[in-house]
Amino acid sequence: MTKILVTGAAGFIGSHTVDSLLASGHEVVGVDNFRTGSRENLRQATASPRFDFQVMDLTEVETFTGLVRSQRPDVVIHLAGLVSVQDSRADPALNVRLNVGGTQAVIDAVISASVPRVIFASSAAVYGDSDGFPLREDALKQPLNPYGEAKLASEALLAGAARMHGFTAVSLRYFNVYGSRQAPDSPYSGVVSRFVDCCRRNQAPVIFGDGRQTRDFIHVRDVARANMQAALLPGMPSGDYNVSSGQETSLLDLVGLLRAMQPSLPVPKFSAAQSGDIRRSVGDPARWCAVSRFSPRETLSAGLLELVEYHSTESLAASQLLPSCPTKL
């Protein structure tokens, strides 16, 4: 049994990662300050006697280091951070504090507690306006926003500390992650959760631009599995790895898949392209596949169908709990 400390445990990817680790028989310490995560996401995990949870802001370095020193985990999976690109533009200092400062806090703690391995949630945002598709790890890095810059800086800080202090540092560059527990009610959340929410409401999805921009969608269970493999594989080498499906899907194709599942979904509305929106994004997962024998298990159409059904069950359950809507007189 391996003991793994997960930061951002109550978030979208964090809670799925915790569930996967617990299901595989490991001991997990979760840390989260509920900035964007929720207790609800941890409902399954909290039923396990192998799960310990601490409400904590990891940028409070002394407290966090104290926790890591007392828990002595075999691995830290660092997922906590400011996730919204828009927020990183609106408040670049907060982006640096939570994303770069958060990573430095993890580095300080793992050095102090001699933790041998750290897995870091990096992002396709490090590539920004790159070329040569599918993107390989050595592609040009030209982040288009402070969020991508902070991820790139975090990767460099971790790699440098790992070399100097002799621990393993693995940065996993997730592409567009989708699946259950991703909040659809924020204008900043992933395009899949927003479009699936449109299915639930039977409202026209809004596409910014012409809809021909592409993304590489990867299911959150595949990302959780990648996190778990990176944490547990014997002899895992330090480095940067794309965690992507390798499949390029346009937003028009995405809406097409959803309309095939739900023919009553209205045709999309188009709005002005958002500044800084990249045109193409698709990652080459070959490096990660070679190390981990990883290949994504979830197809986009099956993952979308599951998500549409998950949200319709959820809203049905909610409507049964709520009193019926008052009728306007």
Ligand SMILES: NC(=O)c1ccc[n+]([C@@H]2O[C@H](COP(=O)([O-])OP(=O)(O)OC[C@H]3O[C@@H](n4cnc5c(N)ncnc54)[C@H](O)[C@@H]3O)[C@@H](O)[C@H]2O)c1
């Ligand atoms: N969702 C994606 O498509 C995607 C893609 C690439 C990379 N990532 C990265 O994966 C990680 C997880 O993202 P997510 O989509 O699950 O987002 P999320 O917002 O659901 O999860 C982040 C979690 O971190 C917690 N947190 C934030 N700051 C904290 C702090 N200082 N101390 C303690 N907890 C803190 C939040 O409360 C939240 O539960 C992030 O680092 C994100 O940048 C996500």
